[in-house]
Amino acid sequence: MSDTSNRAPKKTAPDSARRSERSRRAIYDAALALIGEIGYPRTTIEGIAARAGVGKQTIYRWWGSKAEVLMEAFLDINEQNARTAAEKYPVPVTTTGLPDTGDLETDLKLVLRATIDELKDPRFEAPARALAAEGVANHEFAEEFITRLLMPGLDLYTDRLRAAQEAGDIRAEVDPTVARDLFVSPLAQRWLQYTGPLDHAYADKLVEYALYGISARPRKQ
Amino acid sequence: MSDTSNRAPKKTAPDSARRSERSRRAIYDAALALIGEIGYPRTTIEGIAARAGVGKQTIYRWWGSKAEVLMEAFLDINEQNARTAAEKYPVPVTTTGLPDTGDLETDLKLVLRATIDELKDPRFEAPARALAAEGVANHEFAEEFITRLLMPGLDLYTDRLRAAQEAGDIRAEVDPTVARDLFVSPLAQRWLQYTGPLDHAYADKLVEYALYGISARPRKQ
Amino acid sequence: MSDTSNRAPKKTAPDSARRSERSRRAIYDAALALIGEIGYPRTTIEGIAARAGVGKQTIYRWWGSKAEVLMEAFLDINEQNARTAAEKYPVPVTTTGLPDTGDLETDLKLVLRATIDELKDPRFEAPARALAAEGVANHEFAEEFITRLLMPGLDLYTDRLRAAQEAGDIRAEVDPTVARDLFVSPLAQRWLQYTGPLDHAYADKLVEYALYGISARPRKQ
Amino acid sequence: MSDTSNRAPKKTAPDSARRSERSRRAIYDAALALIGEIGYPRTTIEGIAARAGVGKQTIYRWWGSKAEVLMEAFLDINEQNARTAAEKYPVPVTTTGLPDTGDLETDLKLVLRATIDELKDPRFEAPARALAAEGVANHEFAEEFITRLLMPGLDLYTDRLRAAQEAGDIRAEVDPTVARDLFVSPLAQRWLQYTGPLDHAYADKLVEYALYGISARPRKQ
DNA sequence: ACTTAAACGAGACGGTACGTCGAGTCTTACC
DNA sequence: GGTAAGACTCGACGTACCGTCTCGTTTAAGT
CATH class of the missing domain: 1.10.357.10 (Tetracycline Repressor, domain 2)
Known part of the structure; x- marks a missing residue:
């Protein structure tokens, strides 16, 4: 059910089972908010970490770049949208x-x-x-x-x-x-x-x- | 007929009459070469200046950003191509x-x-x-x-x-x-x-x- | 007895407990060496950092200027001299x-x-x-x-x-x-x-x- | 007998006979004023030139450094003081x-x-x-x-x-x-x-x- | 008075260093 | 072992001046 494949690890793959879901969401939120507020180029990893109340290393551990964070944030939104739609319609549009x-x-x-x-x-x-x-x-x-x-x-x-x-x-x-x-x-x-x-x-x-x-x-x- | 006004000055507009043509071309060449060799994001203003044998300030004096340099380098290529074409054909394609x-x-x-x-x-x-x-x-x-x-x-x-x-x-x-x-x-x-x-x-x-x-x-x- | 208060922080005071002793000494050594070799005015913060194998920021984090670095280097020498003297003589001159x-x-x-x-x-x-x-x-x-x-x-x-x-x-x-x-x-x-x-x-x-x-x-x- | 020799020339000695007295005084005034207002280290040759309404080269032609300008400005003040005093007293103090x-x-x-x-x-x-x-x-x-x-x-x-x-x-x-x-x-x-x-x-x-x-x-x- | 060459103002140039920012790594303490 | 925190090395940023080098434009001397 859950995704156990590691993505873009650096040295020795981190154990995704112990990953903090709380931090993950906070990072997505911070990234999207910052990009909306100050634009993508001025959005920094440090800024995302600070806004998310997260250590920089936590970002570097799970993603390889600012762009990757953003993409997964997007995918996460898609997923949530799909879930929301699924509640409304028995067979969601994006699937059909x-x-x-x-x-x-x-x-x-x-x-x-x-x-x-x-x-x-x-x-x-x-x-x-x-x-x-x-x-x-x-x-x-x-x-x-x-x-x-x-x-x-x-x-x-x-x-x-x-x-x-x-x-x-x-x-x-x-x-x-x-x-x-x-x-x-x-x-x-x-x-x-x-x-x-x-x-x-x-x-x-x-x-x-x-x-x-x-x-x-x-x-x- | 064409645009001869100076563009994008910083504080007190520099005197474009005294501009060094030599430096301008060297900067275009360096920028295009570096982008080709190491890619755009890793191409830096400092790198362009060093490669062109030019002071950083000379770039900042005439352009506002790396992107502007690149665009003018492109426009310069276009112009040269047009000139070259004009020599071959009496009526150049891009004009016709x-x-x-x-x-x-x-x-x-x-x-x-x-x-x-x-x-x-x-x-x-x-x-x-x-x-x-x-x-x-x-x-x-x-x-x-x-x-x-x-x-x-x-x-x-x-x-x-x-x-x-x-x-x-x-x-x-x-x-x-x-x-x-x-x-x-x-x-x-x-x-x-x-x-x-x-x-x-x-x-x-x-x-x-x-x-x-x-x-x-x-x-x- | 001695002065344990942190000194000259910039924005949000850095945590002096985590300070790298290694870097501190290297900076003193580099500064004194450079001043001796090329003179004070030609000694630059960049030069000190490079010679000490240290990031510039590490200097700016702990000192406000080239002069402050030099003064603390001197104080450090004094301290070491005092320590050395204390080993030789039971009651050091500078104290008596x-x-x-x-x-x-x-x-x-x-x-x-x-x-x-x-x-x-x-x-x-x-x-x-x-x-x-x-x-x-x-x-x-x-x-x-x-x-x-x-x-x-x-x-x-x-x-x-x-x-x-x-x-x-x-x-x-x-x-x-x-x-x-x-x-x-x-x-x-x-x-x-x-x-x-x-x-x-x-x-x-x-x-x-x-x-x-x-x-x-x-x-x- | 008297000292009419040029002092501290750079390449080929400039002709001090054609020197602009107006610029010389303006440079002294600007230098002293700036040092009084913003301090010596923040006083720059460019700043002195700008304030004096003088080209930078005019400073570099006659002096070797900011310090030399300052010293001659001082000597100039001394001279003027001596002259002023000489008007008051038949035999000036500094001579006696x-x-x-x-x-x-x-x-x-x-x-x-x-x-x-x-x-x-x-x-x-x-x-x-x-x-x-x-x-x-x-x-x-x-x-x-x-x-x-x-x-x-x-x-x-x-x-x-x-x-x-x-x-x-x-x-x-x-x-x-x-x-x-x-x-x-x-x-x-x-x-x-x-x-x-x-x-x-x-x-x-x-x-x-x-x-x-x-x-x-x-x-x- | 006319010519001419040097000094002049202006400022663009190749450089160096500044002080700041952020990247990505590493260490410490906590949970 | 993942985490928050943050000090570290490194490198680029954009700015400020350096001292040199043209550019015209005065300006003073010597014809």
């Missing part, structure tokens, strides 16, 4: 996947709009950007970031599109992972790089253009 | 814009493939990622980064698409900036976040899907 | 005070000669001058310098003179601290300001003149 | 020497008291201490300091004492330079090292003790 009402266009617009709303959540913004930036700059970190945080979200889209393809709503020769990028990447870039406004109208246009094409002429051949 | 042979699909594939090749250029990689990461994390920096480096490149796409629209190749009601994202953002995200392979086949698929849509059914209404 | 053979003139000549020899000790010269100079220039520092280093030495003279007065060797109305200056200040000035040769003959003359006066005529009244 | 009324004791008390008053002049204090401190720490500088500033003042005492000796007021075998120290050095040390109060009563006692001795017994032999 994206809604499938049979109307692909409507479903996609709905989900993209929701994604945009989530990206614009101010509590979410600062730490999420920090995490993304770390991933851009640091290949090694990116790998963990992608597999543990980013991909699970993207796969929901891929799955929904694959389902649509099987239902005959999407052309058979289309690669679902590429198709997924047509919807998701523009959102990602507008969020990451401020290349334009990120609103519901944008989501709707993306869905229309991607589904039916922008060309005024039929495909060659 | 993207190629317009009349065949939109072919043109787009060509340009996207070239963009991908450029993104994968190993000399380009490390500093460009550093710059992008800095932009993701730091809104203030992002603004300059976007207007001075990112947007000029994106606008070439927008312009080409607008031309296609005027030529009747793209539906009239399509927003060219949104259309542009269908091609460019997937590349951006795959490069920034390693969400999938970034190759010529990918570029081709993107163009096909975006131009003609992925839907197996006609648009509603 | 100046010799009192009953012959004031001889005693004073002996002690002044010894003082001159000590002042001319080459190991002693550079750091002692630096300390004195710092005291001349800086009133705040002077206070500590005087009470902790200078006065204890001077008081030995005052005490000896007071004893002589009680023995009837010195006129009753003479102020011993002023009398002390007649012997000590000329030495001090010749050492500090090079106003003349500083040798045993000088000491002898001082004693004779001060004890019996330079006037060829009797006192008025 | 100390007063010689025939009563040695009274003369010495008068002059020592005047010296003490001068030492305690607040305008005089900060720069004079700085100069003295520099002399203590730096042998090379000390030499100039002594010959040009200190000794001329001390010689007045020596001369007066020699005159007294010739008049039969002081024993024939007494060395006047040593005798001089009995009066002057205690003042110097109390001023330099704060070893006790420096007032008129102290001056009086010094004169009495030095003239007639502190011993209660006659000289041996």
